[in-house]
Amino acid sequence: MRLFWAFLTAALSWAPPAWGQDYTFEELWNLETTFWDNFLYPANVQQMLAINSTLFTPDVQGRVDITRVFNGSELNTEYLFGLFSDPSHVSLVGIPIAYSITQFSANGNIASATTVVTFNATSFGNFLLPVTIDTWIMWDDEGRIEQYDATFRWFGFLLDTLVQALATAINGTTSEATASLTQLLATTICATHDQYCTGDNQQYADTTTCLDFLTTDIPLGKDYELGRNTLLCREVHEHMVQYDPGLHCPHIGPTGGDYCVDDQTYAEKVLQQYFRKSWIAEGSSAEDIWFVG
Ligand SMILES: *[C@@H]1O[C@H](CO)[C@@H](O)[C@H](O)[C@H]1NC(C)=O
Ligand SMILES: *[C@@H]1O[C@H](CO)[C@@H](O)[C@H](O)[C@H]1NC(C)=O
Numbered sequence: 001m002r003l004f005w006a007f008l009t010a011a012l013s014w015a016p017p018a019w020g021q022d023y024t025f026e027e028l029w030n031l032e033t034t035f036w037d038n039f040l041y042p043a044n045v046q047q048m049l050a051i052n053s054t055l056f057t058p059d060v061q062g063r064v065d066i067t068r069v070f071n072g073s074e075l076n077t078e079y080l081f082g083l084f085s086d087p088s089h090v091s092l093v094g095i096p097i098a099y100s101i102t103q104f105s106a107n108g109n110i111a112s113a114t115t116v117v118t119f120n121a122t123s124f125g126n127f128l129l130p131v132t133i134d135t136w137i138m139w140d141d142e143g144r145i146e147q148y149d150a151t152f153r154w155f156g157f158l159l160d161t162l163v164q165a166l167a168t169a170i171n172g173t174t175s176e177a178t179a180s181l182t183q184l185l186a187t188t189i190c191a192t193h194d195q196y197c198t199g200d201n202q203q204y205a206d207t208t209t210c211l212d213f214l215t216t217d218i219p220l221g222k223d224y225e226l227g228r229n230t231l232l233c234r235e236v237h238e239h240m241v242q243y244d245p246g247l248h249c250p251h252i253g254p255t256g257g258d259y260c261v262d263d264q265t266y267a268e269k270v271l272q273q274y275f276r277k278s279w280i281a282e283g284s285s286a287e288d289i290w291f292v293g
């Protein structure tokens, strides 16, 4: 019987020798806080200016539950640092100004953490918005992030709270606030389009076509739809257009350019095998359906 269990256990779990750097707990804590220190404004501006942040490996893989996957250091630098670095530009959550790590466990080269980040919602009367971000981060031998998987906890509640704050500000109903938010975002995206998406990068015939498309042809989007064919998705990508119009203009256009598209079912998203390395500390398991092997 004991032999049977030993055999079964061996068959079910394939445990290769530990791979990756074996950091101490303290080293992992320092790597984690280094990331969050640089995530804050204005440190994130410096990261953005580096174009390829040295906090990432060149072929870093990233996934954010409410959006989608991001490949490579340049794109991840833009999305993690550039997106939240301009207090004067219209944005949903504004700029990150403080953080507190509230849950943390780490070993090998992987850490799992919960971080409550305080955002200054500069487009919503500078109100301070706590945002809970759960992360799994994996570092390479040189202390660079080679994989991360981020989840925005309670994001639906957050969106509703933003709309409610707007309703209070305009002394209106929730649907009036939603309409107002839709107009604000669409106007911002179309202005960016008109400024940066010219020549071969042009997506809309004119501003009216742009506004019509964004306010009536596509939905504002639900909390999990920032990587789907929605206005909220184009709001995310609008911030990136200035850095690389050739790459990002299609994302705010009618096609959504591979980033704002409904290309995945719920099950496909849940079962997606994306990461090159398994998130199971010390090696993969045959039962890990996310790991390609
Ligand atoms: C950033 O990395 C990309 C991809 O490796 C490379 O093509 C690009 O030239 C780099 N840009 C800078 C400014 O280092
Ligand atoms: C990102 O990487 C994944 C896995 O390597 C690949 O399937 C996907 O096509 C890439 N996406 C983009 C936009 O390059």
Ligand SMILES: *[C@@H]1O[C@H](CO)[C@@H](O)[C@H](O)[C@H]1NC(C)=O
Pocket (backbone or CB within 6 Å): 087, 097, 120, 122, 126
């Ligand atoms: C929030 O941002 C605004 C605009 O940049 C600034 O005036 C205000 O002081 C900031 N609030 C905090 C708490 O940092």
Ligand SMILES: *[C@@H]1O[C@H](CO)[C@@H](O)[C@H](O)[C@H]1NC(C)=O
Pocket (backbone or CB within 6 Å): 171
């Ligand atoms: C808010 O709207 C209500 C209903 O339209 C109105 O009665 C009230 O006077 C408004 N309050 C302010 C402060 O504008």
